[in-house]
Every structure is written in structure tokens, then in C-alpha cells.
Amino acid sequence: xxxxxxxxxxxxxxxxxxxxxxxxxxxxxxxxxxxxxxxxxxxxxxxxxxxxxxxxxxxxxxxxxxxxxxxxxxxxxxxxxxxxxxxxxxxxxxxxxxxxxxxxxxxxxxxxxxxxxxxxxxxxxxxxxxxxxxxxxxxxxxxxxxxxxxxxxxxxxxxxxxxxxxxxxxxxxxxxxxxxxxxxxxxxxxxxxxxxxxxxxxxx
Numbered sequence: 001x002x003x004x005x006x007x008x009x010x011x012x013x014x015x016x017x018x019x020x021x022x023x024x025x026x027x028x029x030x031x032x033x034x035x036x037x038x039x040x041x042x043x044x045x046x047x048x049x050x051x052x053x054x055x056x057x058x059x060x061x062x063x064x065x066x067x068x069x070x071x072x073x074x075x076x077x078x079x080x081x082x083x084x085x086x087x088x089x090x091x092x093x094x095x096x097x098x099x100x101x102x103x104x105x106x107x108x109x110x111x112x113x114x115x116x117x118x119x120x121x122x123x124x125x126x127x128x129x130x131x132x133x134x135x136x137x138x139x140x141x142x143x144x145x146x147x148x149x150x151x152x153x154x155x156x157x158x159x160x161x162x163x164x165x166x167x168x169x170x171x172x173x174x175x176x177x178x179x180x181x182x183x184x185x186x187x188x189x190x191x192x193x194x195x196x197x198x199x200x201x202x203x204x
Contacts, residue, residue: 010036012083016056019065022072037073038108040083041066043090044098051089063098070102081106086129087119096133109133109140113162149192151183161188 011034021027031037041061043049049060073080082104084095099107111126112119123142130140150162158168159179170182183190 008035009033010038012038012040014054015039015041015061015066015069016054016059019061019069022069031073032076034073034076034078036078037069037080038083039066039069039080040085041095042085042087043093044095045090045093048090048093067102070104074103079105081108084109085112086110086121086126087112087114088121088125089119091121091125091129093129094132096135096138099133099137100135105137107135107138109138111140111142148187148189149195151188151193159183161186 011030018027040054042052042054044063046060046062049055050058054060070080082099082102084107086109109130111123112121114120126140126142130138148161148163152160152162153172154160154166154168156168157172159170159172159182160166160168169186169188170179172179174182
């Protein structure tokens with residue numbers, strides 16, 4: 001395992017299937033080697049989660065299920081964070097009381113980056129969400145940070161930036177030297193990426 005080689009491993013999940021298999025020995029083995037667990041939670045409203053497809057056969061991750069995941073994760077001694085993407089549909093929600101009850105280590109809030117106009121929000125609406133959900137553990141990232149400090153891999157194995165223009169940068173199957181060269185010439189900010197993991201990033 002990577003942890004034996006001093007490599008910190010993290011897992012980001014919507015939590016649904018993780019809850020279903022918390023007692024599975026193989027899952028417990030994986031969890032025991034993590035350094036961080038991130039759980040995507042955009043709402044505790046069942047109707048909203050159903051509307052965005054954050055469900056399996058109309059079953060969603062409830063607050064009580066999420067709480068159980070956090071409790072089990074904490075028993076392994078690693079850090080747990082909640083990731084929330086703010087869109088036009090959840091921008092007025094107040095989630096901080098439930099987040100506080102979970103006793104997680106960090107709450108990261110992102111402004112949605114999408115070409116779907118019905119989901120987009122203004123900077124003012126995003127700021128209002130931040131102000132209404134103020135917590136010491138809340139860290140937020142605006143659109144500029146999201147666009148140039150995240151690398152995604154598409155279904156064809158291409159690195160792409162988290163921008164509205166999903167033009168491939170380089171393939172994960174290319175030689176490592178080619179990957180490094182292409183990333184160096186792209187708009188990807190390595191310094192910005194590293195800064196996202198420093199304490200105190202945008203918490204005002």
C-alpha cells in the first residue's frame with residue numbers, strides 16, 4: 001500500500017455505497033490506510049439530491065448515514081472533510097448546523113463551474129452562501145481557483161482543466177516527459193494547486 005511508502009492517500013466519495021459496505025473487511029482495509037476522506041454533500045434535502053441524481057434507485061445518503069461514515073472514519077484517526085458545490089438550486093440552503101454536528105475537520109465550498117446556465121450563480125450569491133453558512137472550518141474556492149488548479153481526467157484518459165473549455169491537454173497514456181512538458185505549457189497552476197492544501201486558504 002502507498003501508506004507504507006510514506007504516500008498520503010485520500011478518497012473522495014458521495015458516500016452512498018461506502019455506507020452500504022462499511023462492514024465489508026476489504027473496505028475496512030482500504031479505509032485503514034487513508035490519510036484523508038472527502039465526502040461530497042451539496043444538500044441534506046432529499047428532493048434536491050434526487051433531482052440532481054445523487055441517489056441510487058431513489059435512495060439517498062441521509063444525514064444519519066453520513067454521520068455514521070464520519071464516526072467510522074474518525075475511528076481510524078484520519079481527517080474527514082465535506083465538499084459542497086453551490087449552484088442555483090442550493091444557494092439558499094443553510095447547512096452549517098448539520099455540518100457542525102458532524103464534527104468534521106474541514107468543510108470546502110466551491111462555486112459551480114458549468115456550461116449549464118440553469119445551474120450557474122453570481123459571485124454575490126456565492127458570497128451570500130458563504131456568509132450564511134459561516135463556520136471556522138469552512139474554506140471556500142471561487143471559480144478562478146477551480147479553473148486552473150484542478151486537473152480532471154475525461155473518459156478517454158485525457159487531462160483537462162476544470163474550465164468551460166474542456167480541450168484535452170495531454171493523455172495519461174503518454175510518456176511522463178510528454179505529460180510534464182504539456183502541463184508546463186498549459187494554464188494549469190502547480191503553485192495554485194499546492195496552495196489549496198495549505199491551511200487558511202480563503203476563510204473570511
